[in-house]
Amino acid sequence: MAPKRRSTPIIEGRVGMYVCGPTVYSDVHIGNCRTFVSFDVIYRYLMYLGYKVRYVRNITDVGHLEGDADSNAEDKISKKARLEQLEPMEIVQKYTNGFHEIMHRFNTLDPSIEPRATGHILEQIEMVEEIIKRGYGYEANGSVYFDTNKLLRETDVYGKLSGRKVEDLLVETRDLKNQDEKRHPSDFAIWIKADERHLLRWNAPWSEGFPGWHLECSVMSTKYLGERFDIHGGGNDLKFPHHENEIAQSYGACGNTPANYWIHSNMLLLNGRKMSKSEGNNITPVQLFTGDSPHISKAYSPMALRFFFLQAHYSSTLDLNDASLGAAEKGYRRLIDTYNTLKGLSSTVSKSEHALAGEMEQGIQAAFDEMNDDFNAPKAMARMFELCTVINKLADGQLSTDDAGQHTLDTVTKGFSDLLFVIFGLLDESAAGADDHMDQLQGLMQLVIDMRQQARLNKDWPTSDKIRDTLNAIHIELKDGKEGTQWKINEK
Ligand code: AMP
Ligand code: ZN
DSSP: OOOOOOSOOSSTTEEEEEEOOOBTTSOOOHHHHHHHHHHHHHHHHHHHTTOEEEEEEOBBOSOOBGGGOSSSSOBHHHHHHHHHTOOHHHHHHHHHHHHHHHHHHTTOOOOSBOOBGGGGHHHHHHHHHHHHHTTSEEEETTEEEEOHHHHHHHOSOTTTTTTOOHHHHHHHHTTOSOGGGOSSTTOEEEEEEOOTTOSOOEEOSSOEEEEOHHHHHHHHHHHHHOSSEEEEEEEGGGIIIIIHHHHHHHHHHHSSOSEEEEEEEOOEEETTEEOBTTTTBOOOHHHHHHTOSTTOSSOOOHHHHHHHHHTSOTTSOEEEOHHHHHHHHHHHHHHHHHHHHHHHOOOOOOOSOOTTHHHHHHHHHHHHHHHHTTOOHHHHHHHHHHHHHHHHHHHTTSSOHHHHOHHHHHHHHHHHHIIIIIISOOOOHHHHHHHHHHHHHHHHHHHHHHHHHHHHHTTOHHHHHHHHHHHHHTTEEEEEETTEEEEEEOOO
């Protein structure tokens, strides 16, 4: 069972991956979580293939303006700080902590580097200077704009990623503010002169101001991954303008486009519609974990949700609703339970021919093949479900484990375990729960053992026998020895 490497990285054996992280001005929403879980699986799988992966996921803590506008609008973090009468950095810290907590509940691995935009202001000023020096940027009234017209005249890189034509670019950007300062309507701000409302501001050669939102990702990806790196990711709502503008900036500053592969995750819907706070079509991760929302009938665990995210390919939309979550919860339990069953199976007879070996080993290989085909987790899971049927027949004796053979059982068990826990990043929640309850079980058993001991001292044999027999019936065995009575749970 050998997972295959298909794409060629820029540096042999290493992968550089940059993913646009959250803007930390409010609680992370469940759509963001889907995107970050999708990239977590990609990160995990690349590492599983043996690559050394440097995964950079930024924190946007300046420059992301209301309505994704270009300038004149208020910075999202700055606005929240003003409304809550807090320091902008208090807002940033609060929602960054909240974001990390939720990511950990989803068992998402931390990125290798998590840079913040405000920690890279100097580098952003330098990139603006470079863009101006190379003739792709111009100053107007203290702000600096990227000259998209020059780029469009020289190359065909701008608009390609999002499939936009020049005419479309013009239409999409026509309604933006500060058109009078721009030479061309599709030009975008890379440095913005701060008006009096702006709390976040820095001194730069052009004005006291702040960087345009798109600039941070160009700067931080270049700083940590180089001018060209392997994978750039984010939600597909970022293709335009954010990623197109990153491409423009890289071209303007370095003369090339930044990433070899662009990976965009698709949107999470709620009851078939785009999630929107203003329309009330919204649900938070915490509401999902507690069941406290009119959109759902009960609570769903983080792992049921993680499984749910993996049930659609990252590039397809995914609709969250009570029925789809319920199905995911069942699917999650079936895979985990079947894995636990599989672990307990063994074959004692060694034969020269094992009738089931080919089918089972091909089944698990097929799951890895699906992962090799653009990280297709839902199809890999479908292959695992096909194997579940065979495994459950082995467990209930409809098929013989001797026809599978020990080698096959071991191979399939390892493949299942790697896919479920290492690659999909699932946890067995029932096992975690069992650990939590072990102390209580231990205390309860000590009480039962003490009561039986008392009955025996009182020569109350019917009571002491009843305790032993009742425990036996639920597969708990008592063993009397010199050190007192021990207990153990037997396999059913
Ligand atoms: P933001 O905090 O808005 O900058 O978004 C952080 C990340 O989440 C970006 O990669 C977005 O593309 C992604 N994202 C935003 N909304 C959704 C959604 N409804 N479904 C999936 N991903 C989303
Ligand atoms: Zn970005």
